[in-house]
Amino acid sequence: MLDDNRLAHNDETLGGRISLARDAKAFSMEHAAERLGVLPSSWRAWECDRDVPRGNRLTTMAGILGVSPSWLLTGLGRGPMRPGIDGHAQDLPQVMRRISKEIEALNERMRQIALHLDDDASARNKGP
Structure with missing residues (x-):
């Protein structure tokens, strides 16, 4: 799905959307994990679809990444912004x-x- 100033979210999994949103924020996995208060190995497992964050973590993660929780879960809702629109x-x-x-x-x-x-x-x- 494309929007004028939003990135395409061609990743069809939760892990793919987490990765896409993290990349759009230009966060390393380590930095994102630190902001969320989890181990980098946990974050990596989520991005690789080997595990799923709990609901409260997912909501906090969405706030850190600047996306809606529903977008992380389903791909519908407020997704990551293109570089140059968000954060600049x-x-x-x-x-x-x-x-x-x-x-x-x-x-x-x-x-x-x-x-x-x-x-x-x-x-x-x-x-x-």
Whole structure:
């Protein structure tokens, strides 16, 4: 499944989605395990689908990885963001400036179209 700014989650298993979300955050397995308070071997077992985290761990894991628990379980819901959208706050002002310029250009284009439509309507009302 693809979304405009979301990664494809072509991994069809819980372990695959855990791995994808961890990669999107640029966390090593060791760092992710430390943040969750588990051994790296436990995290590795989850990513390799050799074991499954308990519900409370899965919920905490989802928070650490920035995804919804339902996405981890099913692939539906809020998944990981592409690099550059999530976790790169320094890029946000630049993105906002670019979007603002695009909005200004679209507004100007709409004003031009509205003027053109008004001119056409005036011409039709004058008649031959």
